Amino acid sequence: MRVYKRIIPCLDVQNGRTVKGINFESIRDAGDPIQLAKFYADQGADELILLDISATNEERATFIPIVEAVAAQVNIPFTVGGGISSVETARALLRSGADKISVNSSAVTRPELISELAVAFGSQCIVVAVDIRKVQTGWTVHTHGGKRDTGMDALEWIKQVVSLGAGELLITSMDGDGTKNGFALDFYKKTERLVSVPIIASGGAGTIHHFEELFTQTNVTGGLAASIFHFGEIPIPELKKELSKTTRIRYDKQ
Numbered sequence: 278m279r280v281y282k283r284i285i286p287c288l289d290v291q292n293g294r295t296v297k298g299i300n301f302e303s304i305r306d307a308g309d310p311i312q313l314a315k316f317y318a319d320q321g322a323d324e325l326i327l328l329d330i331s332a333t334n335e336e337r338a339t340f341i342p343i344v345e346a347v348a349a350q351v352n353i354p355f356t357v358g359g360g361i362s363s364v365e366t367a368r369a370l371l372r373s374g375a376d377k378i379s380v381n382s383s384a385v386t387r388p389e390l391i392s393e394l395a396v397a398f399g400s401q402c403i404v405v406a407v408d409i410r411k412v413q414t415g416w417t418v419h420t421h422g423g424k425r426d427t428g429m430d431a432l433e434w435i436k437q438v439v440s441l442g443a444g445e446l447l448i449t450s451m452d453g454d455g456t457k458n459g460f461a462l463d464f465y466k467k468t469e470r471l472v473s474v475p476i477i478a479s480g481g482a483g484t485i486h487h488f489e490e491l492f493t494q495t496n497v498t499g500g501l502a503a504s505i506f507h508f509g510e511i512p513i514p515e516l517k518k519e520l521s522k523t524t525r526i527r528y529d530k531q
Contacts, residue, residue: 282492282526283323283499284513285477286506288313289330290343290359295507296330308507311346317506318351320513323527325351326447326477326501328379328406329359330422341373348374356404356447362390364397371398379447381406382420385427385434388441395442404477405443407435409464410451416464423451432467439472446472447501450480455504457483465495477501485511485519492524 288295288310295310314325327347329340344357357370358379367378378398384391384405394403408423409416409431416431435446448468450461460481468476477499478491488500505511521528 280498280525281323282520282524283477284321284488284517284520284526285324285326285499285501286313286317286322286513287326287328287479287501287503289328289503290340291330310343311350313507314347314355315350317513318353321517321528322353322513324353324499325355326379327355327357327375329357341369344370344373344375358404358406358447362387364393367394367398371402377402377404377445379404379406381408382425384438385418385420385429388437391438391441391443395444400442400444403443404445404447405438406447406449407431407438408449408451409461411461411464419451423454431464432471435468436471439474443474445475445477447477447479449501453481454479456481457487457505459483459487460491460497460500462490462494465491465497469496475499485516488516488520489523492520492526 290310295308295313317325347355354376356377356379357375361367361378361380362383370378380390391403391405408419410419418427418429418431418434419425420427453461458481460478465476465478476497478497479501482502482505491497491500517526517528520526
C-alpha cells in the first residue's frame with residue numbers, strides 16, 4: 278500500500294486572527310484564517326489544522342463561526358482544536374464542518390476524554406496533540422499553549438493516548454517551534470517505534486530539505502508548518518514539486 282506524505286499548513290488563531298510565534302512566544306499577526314485556509318487549499322495543501330491557541334487558557338470553546346466559514350471555503354480535510362473538553366463540544370465542531378478534532382490539555386487533565394471521543398466518533402476523527410520540550414532525561418509534555426510543564430514523559434504519554442483510542446498524533450517540538458532549524462527527527466524516530474498511528478510532525482520547518490529529511494528518514498506521514506507558508510517563504514506548489522522527486526507525495530495541484 279502506498280502511504281502518501283501530507284503537507285499541512287497550521288493556522289493558530291487568536292482573537293479571530295491567524296498568528297505565529299517563536300517557541301510559543303513573540304506572537305505576531307499572520308492574516309485572516311478564512312482567507313488563508315482557502316489560499317492553502319487552492320495551493321495544493323493536503324490538509325489544514327486550525328487551532329484556537331487561547332481557548333484553553335481563556336476557558337472558552339473554539340469559535341464555531343470560523344470553523345463554519347473555513348468549511349464553506351475549502352475542499353480538503355481540516356482538523357480543529359482548542360478548548361475541546363467534551364463530546365458535546367467536539368460534536369458541534371464536527372457538525373460545523375471539521376473533519377477531525379484535536380485535544381491536548383483537556384486530554385492530559387482527563388485522559389478518559391480520548392476514549393469517550395473515540396467511541397462517539399471513531400478513532401479516525403481523534404487527533405491528540407502533544408507539545409514536547411527536551412530536558413536532561415528525555416522529553417516532557419507541556420499544556421495550556423506550552424505554558425505548563427506537566428513533568429510527564431512524552432513517550433509514555435504517547436503510548437497511553439494511543440491505547441485510549443487516539444487515531445493520529447500531532448507532535449510539536451517546542452524547542453523547534455518557529456526556529457526554522459529542522460524537525461525533531463530523533464524524537465519522531467523513537468515515537469514511530471512505539472505506535473503505529475499516523476504522526477504529524479510540527480516545529481522547526483524552515484527549508485524544503487527539512488521536509489525531505491522528515492519524510493525520508495522517518496515514517497512520519499504529515500509535515501506541518503506555519504510561518505514559512507504564512508509569510509510566503511516557501512510556496513506549497515514549489516515544496517510539493519521538489520518533494521515529489523524523492524518522496525511519496527501527491528503533486529497534482531498547482
